[in-house]
Amino acid sequence: MEGITSKKIVKLGLVVDNVEEAAMYYAKLFGMEMPEIFTPGPETPPDPTGKTYTWFKGSDRKPRCKIAKIYTEPVYLELIEPLPDVPNPFSEFKDRHGQGVYFISFYIDGFEKHIDFLETLGMPLSFKQDKGHERYAYFDSLAKLGVTIELKEVGER
Amino acid sequence: MENRNLLGTDHIVQIALVVHDIEKTSQAYADFFGIEKPTWKWTNPYEQALTTYQGSETEARAKLAFLNIGPMVIELIEPDHHPSTWREVLDRQGEGFHHIAFRVAGMKQVVDRLESREMPLIQKAEYTGGRYAYMDCLNELKLIIELLEND
Numbered sequence: 001m002e003g004i005t006s007k008k009i010v011k012l013g014l015v016v017d018n019v020e021e022a023a024m025y026y027a028k029l030f031g032m033e034m035p036e037i038f039t040p041g042p043e044t045p046p047d048p049t050g051k052t053y054t055w056f057k058g059s060d061r062k063p064r065c066k067i068a069k070i071y072t073e074p075v076y077l078e079l080i081e082p083l084p085d086v087p088n089p090f091s092e093f094k095d096r097h098g099q100g101v102y103f104i105s106f107y108i109d110g111f112e113k114h115i116d117f118l119e120t121l122g123m124p125l126s127f128k129q130d131k132g133h134e135r136y137a138y139f140d141s142l143a144k145l146g147v148t149i150e151l152k153e154v155g156e157r
Numbered sequence: 158m159e160n161r162n163l164l165g166t167d168h169i170v171q172i173a174l175v176v177h178d179i180e181k182t183s184q185a186y187a188d189f190f191g192i193e194k195p196t197w198k199w200t201n202p203y204e205q206a207l208t209t210y211q212g213s214e215t216e217a218r219a220k221l222a223f224l225n226i227g228p229m230v231i232e233l234i235e236p237d238h239h240p241s242t243w244r245e246v247l248d249r250q251g252e253g254f255h256h257i258a259f260r261v262a263g264m265k266q267v268v269d270r271l272e273s274r275e276m277p278l279i280q281k282a283e284y285t286g287g288r289y290a291y292m293d294c295l296n297e298l299k300l301i302i303e304l305l306e307n308d
Contacts, residue, residue, distance in 0.1 A: 008227035012172065012257070025297035026197015028274075033179030072167045074228040099255040099267050099299040104172065121188055144185040146174040146233075146252045 001117040004151070005108045010068075011076045011102040011148060015090045018050055021082035023068040026077065030070070040064040043086065056087060056127045063088030063129075076107075078103060089127045094150070105150040111135055114151050123149065132156065163270050164259050170305065171230045171258035175247040177189075179220045179235035180253075186224050186231065197230040197233070201284065208282035210241050215280075219240035242280045242291050242301065256291060258303035264288060267304055276302075 016022040027034045046060045054062050065087050070077040082090035093102045108114050115125050118139045127138040136152040176182040177199045189195040197220045208215050217239035224231040259266045260266035271292045273286050281290040289305035294302050
């Protein structure tokens, strides 16, 4: 591969302590309606078929996060408040770096080949989740690119 | 109708990162996107830039490289060791995210609007064809916003 299949940044992910409060300030800044806050449902057990999965430092539990989307152009902002009950990369980032921008996100075609490609560039996979209809991954790219990369593939396998 | 958008825009034009070695990070981005490595250049010296940081004049300069990817620009910033927001963030946080930028009209009014809402000016300067201002929105928005005004 010579470069990822899309060069279009889709969103910036920010990790915050309090998504309602951060969303309110963004709504005031842009003169927007207060965005909807997505709240996760109760934890569900891992899929025994393995079709959907979570992979994060030995944990197969799905992270639970409260999320708000701020629709700026041409990329939107995703405000993420991780609930600390399940091990997750968002809390890990916040513990190390404090609140702020965690990742930039690209939608790509070819999930596994991108994981291989980034590994050859010295950016190992740190988290992946397959929801069935879409899958996404984070890479340990801070030392190389100064920011974490999220790659997302949409569509059934 | 009154525009309630404090910036007058919701269009992000840049995402900027501070780095220790602009050559190395530029090459890493070139490999990642499969594009040519961008060239970098120094910001103007004080005599032209008239940079102020936290209300005081500073000789701070930085090497800048711009990656044009799709509708977005990723800006890489390698600051020198004079006082600046770039150096402060790099020393405090290490390499990584510094700001998102918006192009505004009426710089002074936008700065005043943000300052009156507890989002103070950190640093400002002139560049060829315009000026910038960094606003400290860390408490409210968890990031720094750069305002760009071109003549």
